[in-house]
Amino acid sequence: MKRLWIAITFICIAVALAAGGYLHTRRLCGDAVERFSAIAQAAEKEDREKVEALCRDNEELWDRQSVLFGIYLNHAATDELQIYVRGLTRLAREGKFGELADDCYECIYYLKLIEEAVKPVVKNIL
Amino acid sequence: MLITVIRTIILYVFIIVAMRILGKRQIGELQPEELVVTILLSEVVAIPMENTEIPLIDTLIPLLLLIGFEIVVSFLSMKSLRLRSVLQGNALIVIRNGAIDQKQMKRLRFTIDDLFEDLRKKDIFDIADVAYAVIETDGSLSVLRRNEKSPPTKQEIGIPIPPDALQCIVINDGRIVQNNFKECGMDFQKLRQILSVEKIEVKDVMLMTMDKNGKSTIVRKEL
Numbered sequence: 515m516k517r518l519w520i521a522i523t524f525i526c527i528a529v530a531l532a533a534g535g536y537l538h539t540r541r542l543c544g545d546a547v548e549r550f551s552a553i554a555q556a557a558e559k560e561d562r563e564k565v566e567a568l569c570r571d572n573e574e575l576w577d578r579q580s581v582l583f584g585i586y587l588n589h590a591a592t593d594e595l596q597i598y599v600r601g602l603t604r605l606a607r608e609g610k611f612g613e614l615a616d617d618c619y620e621c622i623y624y625l626k627l628i629e630e631a632v633k634p635v636v637k638n639i640l
Numbered sequence: 641m642l643i644t645v646i647r648t649i650i651l652y653v654f655i656i657v658a659m660r661i662l663g664k665r666q667i668g669e670l671q672p673e674e675l676v677v678t679i680l681l682s683e684v685v686a687i688p689m690e691n692t693e694i695p696l697i698d699t700l701i702p703l704l705l706l707i708g709f710e711i712v713v714s715f716l717s718m719k720s721l722r723l724r725s726v727l728q729g730n731a732l733i734v735i736r737n738g739a740i741d742q743k744q745m746k747r748l749r750f751t752i753d754d755l756f757e758d759l760r761k762k763d764i765f766d767i768a769d770v771a772y773a774v775i776e777t778d779g780s781l782s783v784l785r786r787n788e789k790s791p792p793t794k795q796e797i798g799i800p801i802p803p804d805a806l807q808c809i810v811i812n813d814g815r816i817v818q819n820n821f822k823e824c825g826m827d828f829q830k831l832r833q834i835l836s837v838e839k840i841e842v843k844d845v846m847l848m849t850m851d852k853n854g855k856s857t858i859v860r861k862e863l
Contacts, residue, residue, distance in 0.1 A: 521712050524704040527704055528700075531697060585697055
């Protein structure tokens, strides 16, 4: 009987981890998309000060969140985003706003793809 | 590379814990669904061990689910005969009174060579000696010899039978195995007495066994 309870606990932990991971990934992706959108909009307006501040904040937040991303997502995906995030700060310093906005949209596209890929829908399950 | 080492240690611990929780069955005694789970577990753990891009949680979740399902299913199988029959199948008789049941053999896709190989492993070389042969759910063959071909028991011959007694290890490589004391009616005082009679210390004993009838065997260390 003790073993049965262990089994039920294991199943509950697994389901909780999976559900928690899904919700967490969606929230993190949503937050990141918002940040990248804000940077892209500021870059399109060529507001240097705001772009630089947003990129700095974004990098700081990303460093904290990438640990959680790494727990649930394929590390190749998070590494690719990491490269973009680091690149944005550099582009902001150099004033290459066009390129910066393009990279932001690239990240948004990538994050939306991740968000889609973790959804428990038939096309992803099969 | 260091990541691979750390991940391997983590996964090794997980799989050992998993196998301990799953129970003590030997590989040859695995039921079909247990065999599937064992293979799946090894596969689930092996891939992230070599591919560090896969998050560990992707291994942990299936691992927990497989262990959980396996225990729940085996528990339900214990409660339900029908479920047990569906999951594990039924034992089937393939020899009756020396005659092969060809229909069952065909159903099991069991060849005459397989049957004779298993019979020979049980020291049976003549099919006529077999009263019943049963293919168990784990694929092994159990045989009941014909009464006239079975060796007589002590009871049948009328030889006095000493009470059954399990030989327990009480000293293993110079270390006292206290867990077995109760099983063989041993205590420290009795142990000291036996050792002093034999003029030997615990550290010099390679193996000491004892049974409830008081019969003990001591093997001294040679080095």
